[in-house]
Amino acid sequence: MLMSKTVTASAFLLISLAISLPAQAAQHFVDEATGFTVQVPAGFDIGNRRADANHDILLDIVSLSGQPPVAGNSHALCAAGFRKNPPDFDQTQEDLSNPSAIRHMMTASRQALEQQGMKIESVDPINREDVAGFELTMIPPLGPDHRNFRLYMAFMDKPVGRMDLLCATTKDALLPAMGLIHAIRDRMTVTSP
Numbered sequence: 001m002l003m004s005k006t007v008t009a010s011a012f013l014l015i016s017l018a019i020s021l022p023a024q025a026a027q028h029f030v031d032e033a034t035g036f037t038v039q040v041p042a043g044f045d046i047g048n049r050r051a052d053a054n055h056d057i058l059l060d061i062v063s064l065s066g067q068p069p070v071a072g073n074s075h076a077l078c079a080a081g082f083r084k085n086p087p088d089f090d091q092t093q094e095d096l097s098n099p100s101a102i103r104h105m106m107t108a109s110r111q112a113l114e115q116q117g118m119k120i121e122s123v124d125p126i127n128r129e130d131v132a133g134f135e136l137t138m139i140p141p142l143g144p145d146h147r148n149f150r151l152y153m154a155f156m157d158k159p160v161g162r163m164d165l166l167c168a169t170t171k172d173a174l175l176p177a178m179g180l181i182h183a184i185r186d187r188m189t190v191t192s193p
Contacts, residue, residue, distance in 0.1 A: 069170050071148075118140065122135075148172075
């Protein structure tokens with residue numbers, strides 16, 4: 001149930017990513033309290049931390065060149081987030097990384113997003129040893145010219161919490177942008193503080 005609420009909230013957060021411009025930017029972010037770290041490749045900046053009910057930390061990721069293009073009204077290509085697990089969370093990384101657990105998360109996420117009207121184009125596991133995760137690409141159900149937008153979502157779980165990456169670009173730009181999106185995703189980490 002928590003998974004469905006988080007996926008649904010994250011999907012709608014991405015769709016409505018129209019937010020204020022960041023006052024300062026950086027290519028590296030570390031939150032000492034949680035151990036959440038984000039590094040972006042050259043050509044990208046990390047905007048200010050912003051408040052969000054579904055994340056302990058949420059950061060905008062902005063392309064300095066405007067490429068890949070941003071879908072919708074946002075200035076940010078992506079949002080990188082982290083949410084701590086509750087103190088009584090007792091799953092190990094081995095539990096989270098179990099292939100059947102990942103398949104279950106992928107199926108539950110797909111169903112939750114489809115119930116919200118998303119047209120899922122792909123759902124794939126993320127191959128990283130340090131996290132259990134998966135990524136989705138989809139077409140949003142709403143918004144001007146929404147059929148020409150593509151959404152990318154990645155969920156990466158560790159016993160300490162969940163990291164997610166939410167990106168919105170155009171249909172034609174998504175495939176060429178996947179290398180950059182994966183570079184951002186793979187530079188997100190979290191360690192116990």
